[in-house]
Amino acid sequence: MNEIVLKGIPAAPGIAYGPSFILEKGEFIVPKRSISSSEINSEIARFEEAVITARREIHQLKTKITQDLGPGPAQIFDAHLLVLQDTTLIDAVNEEIRKTKTSAEYVFFKVIRKFVETFAQMPDEYLRERASDVSDISKRVLKHLMDESKLHDLDSLQDDLIIVAHDLSPSDAVGMFNKKIKGFLTDIGGRTSHTAIIAKSLGVPAVVGLKDATLKVNNQDYVIIDGQKGLVIINPSEETKELYIKEQHKITASLEKLDDLKDLPAQTTDGKKITILANLELSSEIPAVRKYGAEGIGLYRTEFLYMNRLDLPSEEEQFLAYSQVARAVAPFGVTIRTLDLGGDKFISSVQIPRDMTPFLGCRAIRFCLERPDIFKTQLRAILRASVHGRIQMMYPMISGLGELRQANAILNQVKTALRDEKIAFDEQIKVGMMIEVPAAVMTAEALARETHFFSIGTNDLIQYTLAVDRVNEKTAHLYEPAHPGVLRMIQKTIDAGHNEGIHVAICGEMASDPLFAFLLLGMGIDEFSMSSASILTVKRMIRAVKLQDAQRTAYEAMQLATGQEVEEFVESQLHKYLPS
Amino acid sequence: MIEKEVTVVNKKGLHARPAALFVNMVEKFDVTVTLAKGPEVVNGKSIMGILMLGAVEGTVLKITVVGEAAAQAMAEFEKFFNKQEEELVS
Numbered sequence: 001m002n003e004i005v006l007k008g009i010p011a012a013p014g015i016a017y018g019p020s021f022i023l024e025k026g027e028f029i030v031p032k033r034s035i036s037s038s039e040i041n042s043e044i045a046r047f048e049e050a051v052i053t054a055r056r057e058i059h060q061l062k063t064k065i066t067q068d069l070g071p072g073p074a075q076i077f078d079a080h081l082l083v084l085q086d087t088t089l090i091d092a093v094n095e096e097i098r099k100t101k102t103s104a105e106y107v108f109f110k111v112i113r114k115f116v117e118t119f120a121q122m123p124d125e126y127l128r129e130r131a132s133d134v135s136d137i138s139k140r141v142l143k144h145l146m147d148e149s150k151l152h153d154l155d156s157l158q159d160d161l162i163i164v165a166h167d168l169s170p171s172d173a174v175g176m177f178n179k180k181i182k183g184f185l186t187d188i189g190g191r192t193s194h195t196a197i198i199a200k201s202l203g204v205p206a207v208v209g210l211k212d213a214t215l216k217v218n219n220q221d222y223v224i225i226d227g228q229k230g231l232v233i234i235n236p237s238e239e240t241k242e243l244y245i246k247e248q249h250k251i252t253a254s255l256e257k258l259d260d261l262k263d264l265p266a267q268t269t270d271g272k273k274i275t276i277l278a279n280l281e282l283s284s285e286i287p288a289v290r291k292y293g294a295e296g297i298g299l300y301r302t303e304f305l306y307m308n309r310l311d312l313p314s315e316e317e318q319f320l321a322y323s324q325v326a327r328a329v330a331p332f333g334v335t336i337r338t339l340d341l342g343g344d345k346f347i348s349s350v351q352i353p354r355d356m357t358p359f360l361g362c363r364a365i366r367f368c369l370e371r372p373d374i375f376k377t378q379l380r381a382i383l384r385a386s387v388h389g390r391i392q393m394m395y396p397m398i399s400g401l402g403e404l405r406q407a408n409a410i411l412n413q414v415k416t417a418l419r420d421e422k423i424a425f426d427e428q429i430k431v432g433m434m435i436e437v438p439a440a441v442m443t444a445e446a447l448a449r450e451t452h453f454f455s456i457g458t459n460d461l462i463q464y465t466l467a468v469d470r471v472n473e474k475t476a477h478l479y480e481p482a483h484p485g486v487l488r489m490i491q492k493t494i495d496a497g498h499n500e501g502i503h504v505a506i507c508g509e510m511a512s513d514p515l516f517a518f519l520l521l522g523m524g525i526d527e528f529s530m531s532s533a534s535i536l537t538v539k540r541m542i543r544a545v546k547l548q549d550a551q552r553t554a555y556e557a558m559q560l561a562t563g564q565e566v567e568e569f570v571e572s573q574l575h576k577y578l579p580s
Numbered sequence: 581m582i583e584k585e586v587t588v589v590n591k592k593g594l595h596a597r598p599a600a601l602f603v604n605m606v607e608k609f610d611v612t613v614t615l616a617k618g619p620e621v622v623n624g625k626s627i628m629g630i631l632m633l634g635a636v637e638g639t640v641l642k643i644t645v646v647g648e649a650a651a652q653a654m655a656e657f658e659k660f661f662n663k664q665e666e667e668l669v670s
Contacts, residue, residue: 079600082627089628115628124636130596134628 003237006210008185009476010230011196012533014205015248016183017224017241020217021161023168030142031219033103040101044094047104050144055084057140076133083137089115105145112138162225164217168195183225185213185232190476191509199227200512200531201285207232209473258536262293266539272547274521276539277335277529279507283321286328288532293539296332296390298529299455299507300325302378303340312350312374318381326389333390335455335505335529336382337434338407339374340364340396350374359463359470364397369406379414386426394432394455399439401446408450434507436460441489444496454497455529458508462486480563481510482519487558487566494524505529514541515567518574521547522554544578581646582654586661593636596627598665603627605656611647613657 022032035043062077083089089111096107112134119131164185184199189208199206205227217223217234224233224244233240266274277298278289289297305313305321313321326334341350342363350371368375382393395407411431418425432453435441438461448454458481463470465486468478480486490506497504505527510516512534518541520528528538553573557566588594594602606613606624613624617639622629624643635641641661645654 075597075600078604079596079627082600082603086626086628088623088626115632118632122634124593124634130631133596 002235003240004216004234006207006213006216006232006234008207008210008213008230008232009189009191009473010227011189011191011208012184012199012204012206012227014183014203014227015225015244015251016162016205016227017222017236017244017248018160018162018182020164020185020219020221020223022214022217022219023163023165030105030109030146031103032106032214034218035097035101035103037101040098043097043104047093047097047108047145048090050104050141051084051090053144054137054140055081058084080133080137083134084141105142108141108145109138162223164213164223165195166214168198183227184208185210185217185223185225187211187213188471188473190470190473190479196509197279197531198281200509200533201279201281201288203288203533209476211473255536258540261536261539261543262291264539264543266542268521268542268545268547268550270546270548274542275527276535276542277332277505277507277527278532278535279529280325280334283325283328285532286325289329292532292535294332294532294535296329297325297334298505298527300334300336301340302336302338303345306339306341307345312377315377315381315384318378319384322382322385322391323388326385326391330389333392335432336391336393338365338382338393338395339368339378342367359460365395365403365407366397368395369403369410372410375410376414379411380418383414383418383425383429384423386429387424391426392430392432392452394434394453396434396457397436397460398433398447399437400443401450404433404447404450432502435493436464438465438489441493441496444493445500448497448500448502451502453503453505454493455505455507456490456493456525458486458490458506458510461489461508462510465489481513481516482557482566482570483563484558484561484566486563487519487523490520491523491558498524503527512538514538514578515570515574517541518545518550519554519557519566519570521545522550522552522557524551541574541578545574546577549573549577581644582650583642583644584654584658585640585642586658588635588637588639588641589662590665591637592665593639594630594633596631599627599630602630602657602660605660606653609647609649609653609656611645611649611653613646613653614644616642616644 058077058080062074065074065077092111093108096111097104100107116131116134119128119134122128160180160182162183162185163181166187167189168184168186181202181204183204184195184206186195186208187210189195195206195208205225207225207227207230210232213232221234222236224236224240226244266276268274275295277296278292278294279299279301280289280297281301281304305318322336340363342361343359362370382391385391395404398404408431415425430452432455433447433451434457435444435454436457440447459470462479462481466478466480466483468475470479494504503526506520506525507529511520511528512530514537517528517538521542530538553570557570560566560569590598603625614621615624615630615633617633617635620633622633643654643657
């Protein structure tokens with residue numbers, strides 16, 4: 001077999017190799033399996049048999065429902081039966097099996113999914129609901145095409161696999177937290193997509209934006225992920241394997257060396273002490289936070305508490321989660337970000353309209369202000385937890401003073417209610433806000449006077465400043481953290497904060513890259529928060545440089561005209577102090 | 581070959597049940613039927629095809645019938661499209 005190399009976007013560093021697993025979206029995991037030319041006819045026969053069996057079942061069901069409930073309610077099964085004798089569908093599957101030489105269940109699943117997606121997008125509600133009818137029918141057929149024990153959700157995933165998917169939603173990703181996944185490959189997504197964030201917190205490599213990896217990789221193919229260069233090697237030669245195994249040993253060795261830094265302070269050689277914090281998605285990550293020596297949590301993404309469930313988390317449940325995290329990181333503190341839903345994060349318990357441009361739609365604080373009931377429950381839980389550790393909170397996506405005041409007004413109502421009920425909370429709790437919207441940067445002075453701290457969310461700030469969709473692989477190359485426009489946004493935020501005497505933290509992915517972290521250090525950032533796995537690499541950089549040099553580098557970088565020039569210049573400077 | 585334009589009057593549009601009734605009706609005749617919504621043309625015997633048209637109330641569809649029983653079939657189809665769902669079921 002020939003070695004195939006795919007090039008994508010490196011999303012999480014590291015090297016991994018092992019068998020692949022193609023993950024299909026939806027309830028079923030339908031593996032992709034290639035078949036030989038001689039198997040085509042038997043595969044088609046297998047498919048047609050499964051369809052006939054499914055039809056027989058539906059007939060029986062129809063008879064039973066007619067007896068029990070009358071002919072009216074049973075009529076829907078006529079539609080189901082017709083779908084399974086629809087030549088448009090059956091022919092499409094047979095032809096696809098022939099053309100792609102792929103197993104019937106996978107082809108059927110793909111064909112039917114196309115229909116389901118079309119239905120789901122129809123503007124008419126009745127027609128849109130046909131999507132569920134069609135998935136129902138497809139389950140019936142799939143059951144007969146596959147070993148039933150394999151028809152499971154993520155729970156049945158084996159350990160030690162390299163996951164290949166079209167895209168991973170945040171909720172898919174949550175389902176993988178407790179698995180030993182070796183790495184991720186996705187067709188779509190950019191550097192800051194959720195796959196990247198999750199891979200980083202799991203400490204495994206990921207390559208995203210591969211366009212058609214799910215088509216090129218077969219289930220159980222041996223693949224190598226090169227998370228540094230963004231390469232994927234399918235069926236590597238023995239030489240390539242050896243090369244990568246050596247490379248991986250090198251990385252492991254240098255990581256072990258980094259381990260020595262764990263308990264050392266993040267201090268520049270000229271004595272400036274920097275605070276490095278961890279970003280947290282789930283409380284199960286706390287051991288990793290400790291392992292890498294974070295001095296607390298700078299961004300606790302609470303939306304993960306709301307995902308993969310049909311109801312909303314109660315106040316009590318949230319209170320327990322927040323106080324557990326606060327206690328676990330003591331004596332350090334935790335910054336809880338209030339709910340950031342919408343954009344690319346959705347939950348089952350609340351219908352959030354799918355806006356045409358979701359990142360500009362009703363997300364994050366906008367959603368919370370629309371739904372004060374949900375917002376207040378969370379605020380109560382945070383306030384109640386605040387007596388169990390060092391907790392501060394912040395609002396996401398604030399675009400101006402009006403929104404900040406609205407959010408604070410609701411917070412004050414909640415505080416008053418708690419006082420009336422004689423429930424304790426930290427009266428001095430610090431309430432900050434994220435800087436992600438360019439308009440917030442432009443009005444940062446006014447905002448700084450009414451908030452306790454800023455935390456710059458670079459993932460969104462870059463997306464909004466450059467008008468680049470961060471989950472679209474076609475615009476991924478335009479996503480430039482070092483773009484002079486972005487740097488000026490960040491500098492303006494830092495200056496405004498410092499002029500008003502408040503701290504300015506950074507919690508986007510940009511902070512986790514030593515190169516950008518060096519630049520940000522020079523620009524005056526007070527606190528860095530990042531995925532745990534990046535902490536030691538950034539600490540190593542900080543311990544190797546002088547604040548003065550970082551400041552000079554930042555000053556000179558700000559005079560440059562393009563993102564590429566900035567990156568090259570900063571790299572050349574950093575290289576002097578930190579030879580790679 | 582006969583061609584006629586009809587308007588979907590059923591409030592819920594041509595969703596699963598009416599589409600199923602339509603396909604079953606087409607199969608009673610020895611004819612070839614296509615339904616067209618603008619440039620989209622589907623086989624009248626394909627329920628998936630019909631559903632994919634997304635024909636809501638008020639949609640104008642062009643029916644084309646080919647075969648010896650075309651006239652008789654078309655008369656039935658027109659009747660079908662002029663009825664509400666409840667009338668079809670009974």
